[in-house]
Amino acid sequence: MNSPALESFAIRTSELTRQFGSLTAVDHIGLNIPYGEIFGLLGANGAGKSTVIKMLTTLLSPTSGTAEVGGFDIIRSPADVRRRIGYVSQLVSADGTLTGYENLRLSAKLYGLPKAERGTRIADALDFMGLADSAHKLVRTYSGGMIRRLELAQAMLHRPAILFLDEPTIGLDPVARRTVWDRLLDLRRDYGMTVLITTHDMEEAEELSDKLAILHAGQISVVGEPAELRAGLGADATMDDVFVHYAGGLIHESGTFSEVAQTRRTAHRLG
Protein backbone atom coordinates (compact mmCIF):
# COMPACT_ATOMS: atom_id res chain seq x y z
CA MET A 1 0.00 0.00 0.00
CA ASN A 2 2.42 2.64 -1.17
CA SER A 3 -0.14 4.70 -2.98
CA PRO A 4 0.38 8.45 -2.96
CA ALA A 5 -3.01 8.67 -1.26
CA LEU A 6 -1.27 7.74 1.93
CA GLU A 7 0.77 10.90 1.91
CA SER A 8 -1.72 13.30 0.45
CA PHE A 9 -4.89 14.12 2.27
CA ALA A 10 -8.27 14.96 0.79
CA ILE A 11 -8.82 17.50 3.54
CA ARG A 12 -6.21 19.12 5.74
CA THR A 13 -6.87 21.94 8.10
CA SER A 14 -4.48 23.75 10.34
CA GLU A 15 -5.53 26.05 13.16
CA LEU A 16 -8.73 26.70 11.23
CA THR A 17 -10.73 29.35 13.06
CA ARG A 18 -13.88 31.37 12.49
CA GLN A 19 -15.28 34.04 14.70
CA PHE A 20 -18.68 35.71 14.53
CA GLY A 21 -18.22 38.90 16.47
CA SER A 22 -17.02 37.80 19.88
CA LEU A 23 -18.15 34.21 19.39
CA THR A 24 -15.51 31.72 18.28
CA ALA A 25 -17.61 29.22 16.36
CA VAL A 26 -14.63 27.19 15.17
CA ASP A 27 -11.55 27.29 17.29
CA HIS A 28 -8.12 26.31 15.89
CA ILE A 29 -9.12 23.05 14.31
CA GLY A 30 -6.61 20.63 12.79
CA LEU A 31 -7.94 17.73 10.75
CA ASN A 32 -6.24 15.37 8.32
CA ILE A 33 -8.62 13.24 6.31
CA PRO A 34 -7.16 10.78 3.79
CA TYR A 35 -8.70 10.15 0.39
CA GLY A 36 -11.40 7.48 0.35
CA GLU A 37 -12.39 7.87 3.98
CA ILE A 38 -15.86 8.54 5.34
CA PHE A 39 -15.29 10.96 8.16
CA GLY A 40 -17.98 11.84 10.67
CA LEU A 41 -18.10 15.27 12.28
CA LEU A 42 -20.25 15.22 15.38
CA GLY A 43 -21.25 17.71 18.00
CA ALA A 44 -24.16 19.34 19.76
CA ASN A 45 -26.24 22.09 18.12
CA GLY A 46 -24.02 25.10 17.73
CA ALA A 47 -20.79 23.15 18.14
CA GLY A 48 -19.52 24.52 14.84
CA LYS A 49 -20.05 21.64 12.41
CA SER A 50 -21.76 23.64 9.68
CA THR A 51 -19.26 26.45 10.07
CA VAL A 52 -16.40 24.01 9.42
CA ILE A 53 -18.15 22.69 6.33
CA LYS A 54 -18.94 26.16 5.03
CA MET A 55 -15.30 27.13 5.27
CA LEU A 56 -14.12 23.95 3.56
CA THR A 57 -16.64 24.42 0.75
CA THR A 58 -15.48 28.04 0.22
CA LEU A 59 -18.80 29.57 1.26
CA LEU A 60 -17.33 31.26 4.30
CA SER A 61 -13.84 32.60 4.78
CA PRO A 62 -11.88 31.66 7.89
CA THR A 63 -10.88 34.32 10.40
CA SER A 64 -7.48 32.64 10.68
CA GLY A 65 -5.79 29.35 9.95
CA THR A 66 -5.59 27.44 6.69
CA ALA A 67 -7.16 24.51 4.94
CA GLU A 68 -6.55 22.50 1.81
CA VAL A 69 -9.26 20.56 0.05
CA GLY A 70 -8.35 18.21 -2.77
CA GLY A 71 -4.85 19.67 -2.67
CA PHE A 72 -5.95 23.28 -3.11
CA ASP A 73 -5.96 26.11 -0.64
CA ILE A 74 -9.50 27.22 0.17
CA ILE A 75 -8.56 30.89 0.23
CA ARG A 76 -6.10 31.15 -2.62
CA SER A 77 -7.73 28.71 -5.06
CA PRO A 78 -11.44 28.55 -4.23
CA ALA A 79 -12.39 27.83 -7.85
CA ASP A 80 -10.14 24.74 -7.96
CA VAL A 81 -11.62 23.54 -4.69
CA ARG A 82 -15.17 24.00 -5.98
CA ARG A 83 -14.47 21.89 -9.04
CA ARG A 84 -13.47 18.96 -6.83
CA ILE A 85 -16.20 18.96 -4.24
CA GLY A 86 -19.88 18.22 -3.88
CA TYR A 87 -21.98 19.65 -1.09
CA VAL A 88 -25.38 18.95 0.39
CA SER A 89 -26.27 21.71 2.80
CA GLN A 90 -28.15 21.36 6.04
CA LEU A 91 -30.95 23.33 4.40
CA VAL A 92 -33.08 21.97 1.59
CA SER A 93 -31.16 23.04 -1.48
CA ALA A 94 -33.19 21.37 -4.23
CA ASP A 95 -35.48 23.82 -5.99
CA GLY A 96 -39.07 22.78 -5.30
CA THR A 97 -40.49 24.70 -8.24
CA LEU A 98 -38.41 22.69 -10.71
CA THR A 99 -38.52 18.98 -11.52
CA GLY A 100 -35.80 16.62 -10.37
CA TYR A 101 -34.49 16.46 -13.91
CA GLU A 102 -34.37 20.25 -14.23
CA ASN A 103 -32.50 20.56 -10.95
CA LEU A 104 -29.90 18.12 -12.23
CA ARG A 105 -29.66 19.78 -15.62
CA LEU A 106 -28.91 23.11 -13.95
CA SER A 107 -26.10 21.50 -11.96
CA ALA A 108 -24.74 19.78 -15.06
CA LYS A 109 -24.53 23.11 -16.84
CA LEU A 110 -23.04 25.02 -13.94
CA TYR A 111 -20.39 22.33 -13.53
CA GLY A 112 -19.65 22.50 -17.23
CA LEU A 113 -20.31 18.84 -18.03
CA PRO A 114 -19.88 18.37 -21.78
CA LYS A 115 -23.18 18.48 -23.62
CA ALA A 116 -22.75 14.99 -25.04
CA GLU A 117 -22.36 13.50 -21.57
CA ARG A 118 -25.05 15.47 -19.76
CA GLY A 119 -27.96 13.24 -20.70
CA THR A 120 -26.35 9.96 -19.68
CA ARG A 121 -24.85 11.39 -16.51
CA ILE A 122 -28.21 12.75 -15.41
CA ALA A 123 -29.98 9.49 -16.27
CA ASP A 124 -27.33 7.50 -14.38
CA ALA A 125 -27.58 9.74 -11.34
CA LEU A 126 -31.38 9.46 -11.32
CA ASP A 127 -31.18 5.68 -11.63
CA PHE A 128 -28.55 5.37 -8.96
CA MET A 129 -30.66 7.37 -6.52
CA GLY A 130 -33.84 5.53 -7.47
CA LEU A 131 -35.52 8.63 -8.87
CA ALA A 132 -35.91 7.70 -12.53
CA ASP A 133 -39.69 7.44 -12.25
CA SER A 134 -40.11 10.81 -10.58
CA ALA A 135 -37.59 12.69 -12.69
CA HIS A 136 -40.24 14.84 -14.32
CA LYS A 137 -42.31 15.59 -11.26
CA LEU A 138 -41.94 18.83 -9.35
CA VAL A 139 -39.58 18.46 -6.42
CA ARG A 140 -42.19 20.12 -4.24
CA THR A 141 -44.18 16.87 -4.52
CA TYR A 142 -41.24 14.68 -3.43
CA SER A 143 -40.99 13.00 -0.03
CA GLY A 144 -38.19 14.03 2.32
CA GLY A 145 -36.16 10.97 1.42
CA MET A 146 -36.53 11.63 -2.30
CA ILE A 147 -35.42 15.24 -1.88
CA ARG A 148 -32.31 14.17 -0.02
CA ARG A 149 -31.53 11.59 -2.68
CA LEU A 150 -31.98 14.21 -5.38
CA GLU A 151 -29.62 16.53 -3.55
CA LEU A 152 -27.09 13.74 -3.34
CA ALA A 153 -27.54 13.12 -7.05
CA GLN A 154 -26.86 16.80 -7.70
CA ALA A 155 -23.82 16.80 -5.45
CA MET A 156 -22.26 13.75 -7.13
CA LEU A 157 -23.21 14.49 -10.72
CA HIS A 158 -19.78 15.85 -11.59
CA ARG A 159 -18.05 12.96 -9.74
CA PRO A 160 -16.35 15.08 -7.12
CA ALA A 161 -13.42 13.64 -5.24
CA ILE A 162 -14.82 14.90 -1.96
CA LEU A 163 -18.40 15.12 -0.73
CA PHE A 164 -19.52 17.35 2.12
CA LEU A 165 -22.83 16.36 3.66
CA ASP A 166 -24.32 18.49 6.40
CA GLU A 167 -26.82 16.37 8.34
CA PRO A 168 -28.05 14.56 5.23
CA THR A 169 -30.47 12.28 7.05
CA ILE A 170 -32.12 14.70 9.45
CA GLY A 171 -35.88 14.23 9.46
CA LEU A 172 -35.80 11.03 7.41
CA ASP A 173 -37.56 7.82 8.41
CA PRO A 174 -35.39 4.75 9.09
CA VAL A 175 -35.91 3.29 5.63
CA ALA A 176 -35.08 6.52 3.82
CA ARG A 177 -32.09 6.96 6.08
CA ARG A 178 -30.86 3.48 5.29
CA THR A 179 -31.15 4.20 1.55
CA VAL A 180 -28.99 7.30 1.89
CA TRP A 181 -26.38 5.31 3.81
CA ASP A 182 -26.30 2.57 1.20
CA ARG A 183 -25.83 5.08 -1.59
CA LEU A 184 -22.98 6.76 0.25
CA LEU A 185 -21.24 3.44 0.80
CA ASP A 186 -21.72 2.67 -2.91
CA LEU A 187 -20.16 6.00 -3.88
CA ARG A 188 -17.15 5.33 -1.77
CA ARG A 189 -16.82 1.80 -3.18
CA ASP A 190 -17.34 2.75 -6.85
CA TYR A 191 -15.56 6.07 -7.05
CA GLY A 192 -13.43 6.14 -3.94
CA MET A 193 -15.16 9.32 -2.87
CA THR A 194 -14.05 10.93 0.33
CA VAL A 195 -17.03 11.93 2.46
CA LEU A 196 -17.20 14.41 5.30
CA ILE A 197 -20.55 13.99 6.99
CA THR A 198 -22.04 15.75 10.01
CA THR A 199 -24.73 14.17 12.10
CA HIS A 200 -26.34 14.03 15.51
CA ASP A 201 -27.26 10.43 14.92
CA MET A 202 -24.84 8.14 16.72
CA GLU A 203 -26.06 5.05 14.94
CA GLU A 204 -25.34 6.76 11.65
CA ALA A 205 -21.92 7.84 12.81
CA GLU A 206 -20.99 4.33 13.82
CA GLU A 207 -22.48 2.68 10.76
CA LEU A 208 -20.85 4.94 8.20
CA SER A 209 -17.72 6.56 9.41
CA ASP A 210 -14.27 5.10 9.34
CA LYS A 211 -13.26 7.81 11.72
CA LEU A 212 -15.04 10.56 13.54
CA ALA A 213 -14.32 13.75 15.38
CA ILE A 214 -16.49 15.25 18.09
CA LEU A 215 -16.66 19.01 18.26
CA HIS A 216 -17.44 20.87 21.41
CA ALA A 217 -17.78 24.65 21.40
CA GLY A 218 -15.71 24.91 18.25
CA GLN A 219 -12.90 22.66 19.41
CA ILE A 220 -12.19 19.04 18.64
CA SER A 221 -12.57 17.09 21.83
CA VAL A 222 -11.71 13.70 20.37
CA VAL A 223 -10.85 11.98 17.08
CA GLY A 224 -10.85 8.25 16.50
CA GLU A 225 -12.52 5.18 15.06
CA PRO A 226 -16.00 4.60 16.46
CA ALA A 227 -15.14 1.26 18.08
CA GLU A 228 -11.99 2.70 19.57
CA LEU A 229 -13.88 5.61 21.11
CA ARG A 230 -16.45 3.26 22.60
CA ALA A 231 -13.82 0.96 24.00
CA GLY A 232 -12.11 3.94 25.56
CA LEU A 233 -15.12 4.55 27.78
CA GLY A 234 -15.47 1.01 29.12
CA ALA A 235 -16.58 -2.40 27.97
CA ASP A 236 -20.27 -1.74 27.52
CA ALA A 237 -20.24 1.92 26.52
CA THR A 238 -22.61 2.86 23.68
CA MET A 239 -22.07 5.49 21.00
CA ASP A 240 -24.50 7.70 22.88
CA ASP A 241 -22.22 7.51 25.88
CA VAL A 242 -19.36 8.57 23.66
CA PHE A 243 -21.36 11.55 22.45
CA VAL A 244 -22.43 12.63 25.91
CA HIS A 245 -18.93 12.24 27.20
CA TYR A 246 -17.19 14.23 24.50
CA ALA A 247 -19.82 16.62 23.21
CA GLY A 248 -20.31 18.23 26.59
CA GLY A 249 -23.78 17.13 27.57
CA LEU A 250 -27.17 16.72 26.04
CA ILE A 251 -27.68 17.20 22.35
CA HIS A 252 -29.82 20.30 22.51
CA GLU A 253 -28.02 21.97 25.36
CA SER A 254 -26.06 24.62 23.54
CA GLY A 255 -28.39 25.23 20.61
CA THR A 256 -29.70 28.76 20.43
CA PHE A 257 -33.34 29.27 19.59
CA SER A 258 -32.72 30.21 16.01
CA GLU A 259 -30.53 27.20 15.34
CA VAL A 260 -33.07 24.85 16.80
CA ALA A 261 -35.82 26.57 14.86
CA GLN A 262 -33.74 26.28 11.71
CA THR A 263 -33.11 22.59 12.24
CA ARG A 264 -36.78 21.98 12.95
CA ARG A 265 -37.80 23.88 9.85
CA THR A 266 -35.45 21.78 7.80
CA ALA A 267 -36.74 18.62 9.39
CA HIS A 268 -40.30 19.73 8.86
CA ARG A 269 -39.77 20.54 5.23
CA LEU A 270 -38.12 17.20 4.68
CA GLY A 271 -40.65 15.25 6.67
Place this chain on the structure above:
Amino acid sequence: MERFIRESAAIVEVELIKLVRDPTEIISRAVQPLLWLLVFGQVLAQVRGIHTGQLSYLEFITPGILAQSVLFSAIFYGIAVIWERDLGVVHKLLVSPALRSSLVFGKAVAAGFRGLVQAVVIYLIAFIMHVSLSLDPLKIFAVLAAVMLGSGIFATFSLIIACIVKTRERFMGIGQLLTMPMFFASNAIYPLDIMPGWLRVIAQINPLTYLIDALRGLMITGGESVHGYLVDFGVMLVVFAALLFVAVKLYPTLAE
Protein backbone atom coordinates in the same frame (compact mmCIF):
# COMPACT_ATOMS: atom_id res chain seq x y z
CA MET B 1 -16.77 34.24 -22.38
CA GLU B 2 -18.38 31.10 -23.79
CA ARG B 3 -18.51 29.82 -20.24
CA PHE B 4 -20.03 33.04 -18.92
CA ILE B 5 -22.78 32.83 -21.52
CA ARG B 6 -23.45 29.13 -20.91
CA GLU B 7 -23.70 29.59 -17.17
CA SER B 8 -25.84 32.71 -17.37
CA ALA B 9 -28.10 30.98 -19.87
CA ALA B 10 -28.55 28.07 -17.46
CA ILE B 11 -29.75 30.48 -14.76
CA VAL B 12 -32.05 32.30 -17.18
CA GLU B 13 -33.48 29.02 -18.36
CA VAL B 14 -34.59 27.84 -14.93
CA GLU B 15 -36.03 31.25 -14.11
CA LEU B 16 -38.05 31.19 -17.32
CA ILE B 17 -39.30 27.69 -16.59
CA LYS B 18 -40.52 28.93 -13.22
CA LEU B 19 -42.15 31.97 -14.78
CA VAL B 20 -44.05 29.95 -17.35
CA ARG B 21 -45.02 27.32 -14.80
CA ASP B 22 -46.47 29.78 -12.34
CA PRO B 23 -47.51 33.01 -14.04
CA THR B 24 -49.89 34.11 -11.24
CA GLU B 25 -47.39 36.49 -9.71
CA ILE B 26 -46.67 38.28 -12.92
CA ILE B 27 -50.33 38.46 -13.86
CA SER B 28 -51.26 39.90 -10.50
CA ARG B 29 -48.61 42.54 -11.02
CA ALA B 30 -50.52 43.71 -14.07
CA VAL B 31 -53.44 44.90 -11.94
CA GLN B 32 -51.59 47.86 -10.51
CA PRO B 33 -50.65 49.51 -13.81
CA LEU B 34 -54.20 48.93 -14.97
CA LEU B 35 -55.48 50.96 -12.02
CA TRP B 36 -52.94 53.72 -12.57
CA LEU B 37 -53.82 54.14 -16.21
CA LEU B 38 -57.55 53.67 -15.82
CA VAL B 39 -58.15 55.70 -12.68
CA PHE B 40 -55.23 58.03 -12.05
CA GLY B 41 -54.55 58.69 -15.72
CA GLN B 42 -58.19 59.36 -16.59
CA VAL B 43 -58.85 61.59 -13.58
CA LEU B 44 -55.76 63.72 -14.00
CA ALA B 45 -56.45 64.04 -17.69
CA GLN B 46 -59.76 65.72 -16.74
CA VAL B 47 -58.04 68.14 -14.40
CA ARG B 48 -55.63 69.30 -17.11
CA GLY B 49 -53.37 70.68 -14.40
CA ILE B 50 -50.12 69.32 -15.72
CA HIS B 51 -48.60 70.58 -18.93
CA THR B 52 -47.32 67.70 -20.90
CA GLY B 53 -46.53 69.44 -24.17
CA GLN B 54 -48.11 67.92 -27.21
CA LEU B 55 -48.92 64.62 -25.53
CA SER B 56 -52.21 64.01 -23.75
CA TYR B 57 -51.78 63.27 -20.06
CA LEU B 58 -52.64 59.61 -20.61
CA GLU B 59 -50.04 59.38 -23.35
CA PHE B 60 -47.59 61.14 -21.10
CA ILE B 61 -47.92 58.71 -18.22
CA THR B 62 -48.20 55.46 -20.18
CA PRO B 63 -44.40 55.08 -20.46
CA GLY B 64 -44.11 56.18 -16.84
CA ILE B 65 -46.49 53.45 -15.75
CA LEU B 66 -44.60 50.86 -17.76
CA ALA B 67 -41.39 51.95 -16.07
CA GLN B 68 -43.16 51.83 -12.74
CA SER B 69 -44.28 48.27 -13.23
CA VAL B 70 -40.79 47.34 -14.37
CA LEU B 71 -39.43 48.92 -11.20
CA PHE B 72 -41.95 47.32 -8.85
CA SER B 73 -41.68 43.84 -10.27
CA ALA B 74 -37.88 43.92 -10.46
CA ILE B 75 -37.38 45.37 -7.01
CA PHE B 76 -39.06 42.41 -5.39
CA TYR B 77 -36.51 40.15 -7.01
CA GLY B 78 -34.50 40.53 -3.84
CA ILE B 79 -37.24 38.74 -1.93
CA ALA B 80 -36.89 35.74 -4.20
CA VAL B 81 -33.16 35.74 -3.62
CA ILE B 82 -33.63 35.87 0.15
CA TRP B 83 -36.10 33.03 -0.16
CA GLU B 84 -33.49 31.04 -2.09
CA ARG B 85 -31.01 31.79 0.63
CA ASP B 86 -33.33 30.54 3.37
CA LEU B 87 -33.88 27.38 1.37
CA GLY B 88 -30.21 26.76 0.67
CA VAL B 89 -30.47 27.16 -3.11
CA VAL B 90 -27.97 30.04 -3.00
CA HIS B 91 -25.48 27.79 -1.20
CA LYS B 92 -25.82 25.18 -3.89
CA LEU B 93 -25.16 27.74 -6.63
CA LEU B 94 -22.19 29.20 -4.81
CA VAL B 95 -20.36 25.91 -4.20
CA SER B 96 -20.51 25.25 -7.92
CA PRO B 97 -17.52 26.41 -9.96
CA ALA B 98 -19.79 28.76 -11.95
CA LEU B 99 -18.48 32.32 -12.19
CA ARG B 100 -20.14 34.52 -9.62
CA SER B 101 -20.68 37.03 -12.39
CA SER B 102 -22.68 34.49 -14.43
CA LEU B 103 -24.97 33.83 -11.50
CA VAL B 104 -25.68 37.52 -10.93
CA PHE B 105 -25.95 38.39 -14.60
CA GLY B 106 -28.24 35.41 -15.24
CA LYS B 107 -30.59 36.68 -12.55
CA ALA B 108 -30.61 40.15 -14.10
CA VAL B 109 -31.41 38.84 -17.56
CA ALA B 110 -34.19 36.68 -16.16
CA ALA B 111 -35.63 39.79 -14.53
CA GLY B 112 -35.44 41.40 -17.95
CA PHE B 113 -37.72 38.74 -19.39
CA ARG B 114 -40.20 39.33 -16.60
CA GLY B 115 -40.10 43.00 -17.54
CA LEU B 116 -41.02 42.10 -21.11
CA VAL B 117 -44.21 40.51 -19.86
CA GLN B 118 -45.06 43.81 -18.17
CA ALA B 119 -44.39 45.63 -21.42
CA VAL B 120 -46.81 43.41 -23.30
CA VAL B 121 -49.49 43.98 -20.67
CA ILE B 122 -49.08 47.77 -20.77
CA TYR B 123 -49.13 47.83 -24.57
CA LEU B 124 -52.42 45.92 -24.48
CA ILE B 125 -54.02 48.18 -21.90
CA ALA B 126 -52.77 51.31 -23.66
CA PHE B 127 -54.01 50.03 -26.99
CA ILE B 128 -57.50 49.42 -25.58
CA MET B 129 -57.48 52.90 -24.07
CA HIS B 130 -56.66 54.43 -27.47
CA VAL B 131 -53.25 55.73 -26.51
CA SER B 132 -51.54 56.48 -29.82
CA LEU B 133 -48.73 53.96 -29.62
CA SER B 134 -45.93 54.01 -32.12
CA LEU B 135 -45.88 50.67 -33.94
CA ASP B 136 -42.58 51.16 -35.75
CA PRO B 137 -40.87 47.75 -35.29
CA LEU B 138 -37.50 49.36 -34.66
CA LYS B 139 -38.96 51.50 -31.90
CA ILE B 140 -40.78 48.56 -30.36
CA PHE B 141 -37.53 46.65 -30.36
CA ALA B 142 -35.82 49.56 -28.65
CA VAL B 143 -38.64 49.69 -26.06
CA LEU B 144 -38.09 46.02 -25.27
CA ALA B 145 -34.34 46.59 -24.97
CA ALA B 146 -34.92 49.53 -22.62
CA VAL B 147 -37.34 47.49 -20.54
CA MET B 148 -34.85 44.63 -20.23
CA LEU B 149 -32.08 47.00 -19.29
CA GLY B 150 -34.27 48.77 -16.75
CA SER B 151 -35.40 45.46 -15.25
CA GLY B 152 -31.79 44.35 -15.02
CA ILE B 153 -30.85 47.57 -13.23
CA PHE B 154 -33.58 47.39 -10.62
CA ALA B 155 -33.27 43.63 -10.10
CA THR B 156 -29.54 43.95 -9.52
CA PHE B 157 -30.13 46.88 -7.20
CA SER B 158 -32.62 44.75 -5.34
CA LEU B 159 -30.13 41.88 -5.19
CA ILE B 160 -27.61 44.22 -3.59
CA ILE B 161 -30.13 45.29 -0.96
CA ALA B 162 -30.97 41.63 -0.31
CA CYS B 163 -27.28 40.85 0.22
CA ILE B 164 -27.06 43.67 2.74
CA VAL B 165 -30.24 43.11 4.77
CA LYS B 166 -30.42 39.30 4.37
CA THR B 167 -33.89 38.86 5.91
CA ARG B 168 -37.30 39.08 4.31
CA GLU B 169 -38.78 41.35 6.97
CA ARG B 170 -36.08 43.97 6.65
CA PHE B 171 -36.18 43.74 2.89
CA MET B 172 -39.91 44.39 2.75
CA GLY B 173 -39.46 47.54 4.81
CA ILE B 174 -36.58 48.85 2.74
CA GLY B 175 -38.21 47.84 -0.53
CA GLN B 176 -41.23 50.03 0.22
CA LEU B 177 -39.01 52.80 1.48
CA LEU B 178 -37.02 52.93 -1.75
CA THR B 179 -39.52 52.26 -4.51
CA MET B 180 -42.13 54.90 -3.79
CA PRO B 181 -39.65 57.81 -3.54
CA MET B 182 -37.88 56.52 -6.63
CA PHE B 183 -41.15 56.58 -8.50
CA PHE B 184 -42.21 60.04 -7.32
CA ALA B 185 -38.74 61.50 -7.77
CA SER B 186 -38.85 60.74 -11.47
CA ASN B 187 -40.52 62.07 -14.58
CA ALA B 188 -43.10 59.24 -14.52
CA ILE B 189 -46.26 61.23 -13.79
CA TYR B 190 -45.10 64.82 -14.21
CA PRO B 191 -42.40 66.39 -16.38
CA LEU B 192 -39.04 67.40 -14.93
CA ASP B 193 -39.55 71.08 -15.63
CA ILE B 194 -42.50 71.51 -13.28
CA MET B 195 -40.56 70.02 -10.34
CA PRO B 196 -39.07 72.16 -7.59
CA GLY B 197 -35.29 72.45 -8.04
CA TRP B 198 -34.26 70.00 -5.32
CA LEU B 199 -36.59 67.31 -6.65
CA ARG B 200 -35.34 67.82 -10.16
CA VAL B 201 -31.80 67.24 -8.97
CA ILE B 202 -32.85 63.95 -7.41
CA ALA B 203 -34.83 62.99 -10.49
CA GLN B 204 -31.80 63.61 -12.65
CA ILE B 205 -29.68 61.11 -10.77
CA ASN B 206 -32.51 58.59 -10.70
CA PRO B 207 -31.99 55.90 -13.35
CA LEU B 208 -35.77 55.52 -13.61
CA THR B 209 -35.91 58.98 -15.19
CA TYR B 210 -33.71 57.86 -18.08
CA LEU B 211 -35.72 54.71 -18.63
CA ILE B 212 -38.92 56.74 -18.77
CA ASP B 213 -37.37 59.38 -20.98
CA ALA B 214 -36.34 56.75 -23.51
CA LEU B 215 -39.71 55.00 -23.34
CA ARG B 216 -41.58 58.26 -23.81
CA GLY B 217 -39.77 58.93 -27.04
CA LEU B 218 -40.06 55.38 -28.29
CA MET B 219 -43.56 54.25 -27.32
CA ILE B 220 -45.78 57.19 -28.14
CA THR B 221 -46.31 58.77 -31.54
CA GLY B 222 -45.14 62.35 -31.23
CA GLY B 223 -43.33 61.61 -27.98
CA GLU B 224 -39.75 62.71 -27.61
CA SER B 225 -36.78 61.96 -25.45
CA VAL B 226 -35.64 65.07 -23.58
CA HIS B 227 -32.13 63.79 -22.92
CA GLY B 228 -31.68 61.93 -26.21
CA TYR B 229 -31.47 58.16 -26.59
CA LEU B 230 -27.71 58.11 -26.45
CA VAL B 231 -27.75 59.68 -23.00
CA ASP B 232 -30.68 57.54 -21.84
CA PHE B 233 -29.17 54.22 -22.87
CA GLY B 234 -25.65 55.33 -21.97
CA VAL B 235 -26.66 56.22 -18.41
CA MET B 236 -28.57 52.97 -18.03
CA LEU B 237 -25.67 50.86 -19.28
CA VAL B 238 -23.19 52.56 -16.97
CA VAL B 239 -25.51 52.19 -13.97
CA PHE B 240 -26.15 48.55 -14.82
CA ALA B 241 -22.45 47.78 -15.11
CA ALA B 242 -21.70 49.50 -11.80
CA LEU B 243 -24.50 47.66 -10.02
CA LEU B 244 -23.39 44.32 -11.47
CA PHE B 245 -19.89 44.97 -10.23
CA VAL B 246 -21.11 45.56 -6.68
CA ALA B 247 -23.58 42.65 -6.78
CA VAL B 248 -20.88 40.19 -7.88
CA LYS B 249 -18.85 41.21 -4.84
CA LEU B 250 -21.78 40.93 -2.43
CA TYR B 251 -23.68 37.89 -3.70
CA PRO B 252 -21.26 35.34 -2.18
CA THR B 253 -21.86 36.82 1.30
CA LEU B 254 -25.42 35.49 1.14
CA ALA B 255 -24.20 31.98 1.90
CA GLU B 256 -22.24 32.92 5.03
